[in-house]
Structures are given as structure tokens and as C-alpha cells.
Amino acid sequence: MKFFIDTANLEQIKEAHELGVLDGVTTNPSLMAKEGIKGHDNIMKHYVDICNISDGDVSAEVISTDFAGMVKEGEFLASLHPRIVVKIPMIKDGIKAIRYFSDKGIRTNCTLVFSPGQALLAAKAGASYVSPFIGRLDDISFDGIELIDQIVEIYANYAFNTEVLAASIRHTVHIIKCAEAGADVVTCPLNVILDLLKHPLTDSGLAKFLADAKK
Ligand code: G3P
Secondary structure, rough: EEEEOOOOOOOHHHHHHHOOOOOOEEEEEEEEOOOOOHHHEEEEEEEHHHOOOOOOEEEEEEEOOHHHHHHHHHHHHHHOOOOOOEEEEOOHHHHHHHHHHHOOOOEEEEEOOOOOOHHHHHHHHOEEEEEEEEHHHHHOOOOHHHHHHHHHHHHHHHOOOOOOEEEEOOHHHHHHHHHHHHHOOOEEEEHHHHHOOOOOOHHHHHHHHHHHHOO
16 A cells, blocks of 8 residues: 655655655645645745655646646646646546646646545546545544545456545544555544554554663
């Protein structure tokens, strides 16, 4: 399973990269705004900065909602760096744009996916990744992990190449359940990745070993 970090914060990307477990980065307009990155040129430069401090794919999201706008934006984003994946919303023109990019060999990440039907459409259109938002489903009392199970099963039934990128990860149980379900990728905030390290018996066991080493 690949680990992506879900942030536009360069320090956090560096920290995850230095840990040696980072396979890619996902961003979205809200994460860019959170870092105070404003204006077209600054945002484009920030994507390149992210590519330069990480390995693996970097998802960069279009903000147009019409086919022509998404194509123009997506082609520019893809030209910034070979590891940029164009993130496209799950809407009708988005599906058309995913098909267009797929036919041109430009990789895409279909975002804002909340149902198996949406995931099926994204795969049919040739998306490289599909991003089901499991935390946001949990927030409205639907089972986000069940959606991952369904998408993994559907894609396996037909051998779709689209990778299941579980997004909107809130805690380590989400990561473990996604791993059990066979998600290809989880994209997580840094604190959730670091939470995987934690266990009180590790802490107390290490304290005892260090104390005994002094004897
Ligand atoms: O990158 C998209 C997704 O991970 C959003 O997560 O926490 O805003 O629901 P969240």
C-alpha cells in the first residue's frame, strides 16, 4: 500500500519524505489556501516546489468546472512536472476531461467520490486514481470503509487499472481498515501517519531496556 501525504505544507512533506515512507502527495484548493498560497503563479510554483522535495505522484487540482477550462488547466498543470497528476472533480464535464486526458496519456485523480457508481464511472473514463473521501462519509453517518470495500471489489471484478486512493483519512484505524480492504493508496495528514508509531507498550518497553542498559 502506498502512503501519500494530504497537505500543501512543505515542512510536513519534507518530514514525511525524510521518514522514508512517502510515496506521493495530494493537495486541493482548501489545503493550498490553508498555507496562504495565493495567485496563479504562486500556486503553480508551489506545485513545483512540492515535486522538488518529494518522490512520487503529486496531485494538483483544477478549479474549472467546464470541460474546456479543465482541459486548459490540466494541460498546464501536467506540463509543470512529469510527476504531476491532474485532479479532476467527479462531475459530468470532469468525466469527459478524464477521458480526454486518459486518451492523451495524462494521468488523473478523480476527486470528491462518495459512491461506488461514481468510482465505476471514473474507472470507465480511464482515471489513474479514484479518491473516495471516507472521513467525510463517516461525518454524515455513512460507513466510509464500506465504500472502499465496494470499490476494491468492483475494480477487481473487471481488472480496472484505476488505483483506489483512500482520502479524507482521519485516524489510524482508517489506515488499517483501508489496508485490510486492499486500497492501493491512503493519503493522510502527517499527524495520522506519525500516530501509526504510537503504542504505550513500545514506550514502556523502551524505557525499561534503556534503564537496564545502564545497569
Ligand atoms: O485531499 C482531499 C481529502 O483528503 C480531504 O480530506 O479532511 O478535508 O475531509 P478532509
